[in-house]
Amino acid sequence: MNTLNSIAMAYRGSMQFQQLLYFVAVAETRHFTRAAEQVHVSQPSLSQQIRALEKELGAELFSRARGNIALTDAGEALLPLARRILADADTARIEVQELAQLRRGRVRLGATPSLCTGLLPDVLRAFHDRHPGIQLLIEEGGSHDLVRELARGALDLALVVLPLPPGSPALTSVELFHEDLVVVSAAAEPAPGSGGRVYVRDLRDAPLVMFRHGYDLRELTVAACRAEGFEPVFTVEGGEMDAVLGFVRAGLGIAVVPSMVAARAGRDLRVTPLARPGLRRTIALAHRSDVDPPRAARELQRVLLGIGTDQTASVSASE
Numbered sequence: 001m002n003t004l005n006s007i008a009m010a011y012r013g014s015m016q017f018q019q020l021l022y023f024v025a026v027a028e029t030r031h032f033t034r035a036a037e038q039v040h041v042s043q044p045s046l047s048q049q050i051r052a053l054e055k056e057l058g059a060e061l062f063s064r065a066r067g068n069i070a071l072t073d074a075g076e077a078l079l080p081l082a083r084r085i086l087a088d089a090d091t092a093r094i095e096v097q098e099l100a101q102l103r104r105g106r107v108r109l110g111a112t113p114s115l116c117t118g119l120l121p122d123v124l125r126a127f128h129d130r131h132p133g134i135q136l137l138i139e140e141g142g143s144h145d146l147v148r149e150l151a152r153g154a155l156d157l158a159l160v161v162l163p164l165p166p167g168s169p170a171l172t173s174v175e176l177f178h179e180d181l182v183v184v185s186a187a188a189e190p191a192p193g194s195g196g197r198v199y200v201r202d203l204r205d206a207p208l209v210m211f212r213h214g215y216d217l218r219e220l221t222v223a224a225c226r227a228e229g230f231e232p233v234f235t236v237e238g239g240e241m242d243a244v245l246g247f248v249r250a251g252l253g254i255a256v257v258p259s260m261v262a263a264r265a266g267r268d269l270r271v272t273p274l275a276r277p278g279l280r281r282t283i284a285l286a287h288r289s290d291v292d293p294p295r296a297a298r299e300l301q302r303v304l305l306g307i308g309t310d311q312t313a314s315v316s317a318s319e
Contacts, residue, residue: 017089019053020082022046023061027079030069080152087153094294103133105296110139110146110158112216113241115283118260119159119307127303134296142214147171150288156297159304161216162282173286176304181220181279182262183272184245185254192254197275204230207253209244210237216281221256224279245269 025035026046036043054061059074071079094106111120116138124136139146139155144165146158151169164173183198185191193202203225210232211218225232235253239246241261248255249268256279262271285304287293293301 019049022049024082084153102131106135107297107300108137108156110155113140114258114261115159116140117241123307143216156293158286160286162284170289171286172289173284176283176285178280178282180259181256182259183254184248184257184262184269186251187268187270198272199275200224201228207235208232209247209253209255210234212238
């Protein structure tokens with residue numbers, strides 16, 4: 001019998017939620033005493049429960065050679081499943097505890113850094129004004145990372161850039177809007193391009209400030225340059241959104257950023273549109289297909305879907 005079958009049979013049998021909690025604590029701390037302190041239980045009790053779980057599964061979960069705690073193959077297989085079970089149980093607890101009028105609750109929302117900068121401040125302020133008792137937990141990351149966090153139950157909703165990465169887990173996504181990308185440069189520097197527009201080909205010899213690897217904007221910009229037959233030149237690379245804008249302000253180069261971010265960038269940055277057909281990205285709201293978001297998250301989802309409709313209308317009106 002393979003490890004996953006053993007885990008499935010144990011889950012249908014007597015494997016306890018508490019045992020999974022203790023297992024994850026040891027897996028994350030790699031120390032039985034610190035894990036026991038983290039879950040507020042005595043170290044002998046925690047060790048006894050781990051041994052009982054290993055007996056139930058028929059496999060050791062940790063190797064304990066010379067005092068070093070490491071996951072075995074069985075432990076590695078169980079860890080993501082255990083985390084997901086614990087996350088789902090926590091979501092269920094929050095859902096049950098929410099009061100009828102959404103006076104309490106929690107929403108775990110993931111978003112890319114550019115959306116955290118450009119879209120979310122106004123949206124979250126409006127949501128907080130209506131539901132001040134709802135706790136908002138924001139996870140900032142690239143779409144690939146956010147999809148992974150959704151899959152393991154660590155997020156209720158995520159704002160991601162389509163298309164989703166190949167091999168993504170079963171997620172339900174709804175397009176919110178399309179957003180144009182623009183070029184930002186230091187206001188004191190000469191305007192890039194000509195005639196108030198920048199063509200992608202104009203980026204051939206331009207000094208670019210570029211985001212880190214795994215950033216959706218990096219991948220989109222580099223792909224557009226390669227489609228024009230050249231590799232872009234980076235003067236600085238590896239930053240997040242705030243760092244990139246700071247480097248541009250310092251005159252280190254230009255950057256391709258979302259229009260909503262540029263609108264908030266301030267007067268010390270010059271914003272130049274890209275000539276048609278330009279570059280656009282599609283923003284979507286995603287959640288796991290097998291679990292409905294908690295009530296508070298569904299309320300934020302409703303707000304975001306409304307914002308998406310308004311944003312699409314405003315973009316269409318400007319074209």
